[in-house]
Amino acid sequence: MGASMRSNHEALEATAPTDAGYPALLATEKANAAKRIEQMSAVKTQIYAVLTPAQIKQIPAVIAADKAKWQQRHENPAPASTPSTPATSS
Numbered sequence: 882m883g884a885s886m887r888s889n890h891e892a893l894e895a896t897a898p899t900d901a902g903y904p905a906l907l908a909t910e911k912a913n914a915a916k917r918i919e920q921m922s923a924v925k926t927q928i929y930a931v932l933t934p935a936q937i938k939q940i941p942a943v944i945a946a947d948k949a950k951w952q953q954r955h956e957n958p959a960p961a962s963t964p965s966t967p968a969t970s971s
Contacts, residue, residue: 886913 890913893906929937 886917889913 889906889909893903893910896903896906
């Protein structure tokens with residue numbers, strides 16, 4: 882399913898809105914988005930069903946911490962590593 886979703890998304894990105902096939906690609910993309918939302922909702926429901934009330938109360942803090950880490954990584958990316966120069970012997 883993921884490969885066909887990706888394939889449709891790439892086709893939609895590469896297709897001009899004036900193309901005759903664009904409406905069908907767009908409709909498929911919308912249906913795929915709805916499927917992803919339904920899947921994520923089902924997973925979230927399953928997760929919440931096994932959490933204690935105390936764990937559920939911690940979720941906003943965990944999400945905020947993850948968001949802060951993500952923002953920090955993207956605002957201050959690690960410098961790219963450069964290949965080391967081989968040592969030469971004399």
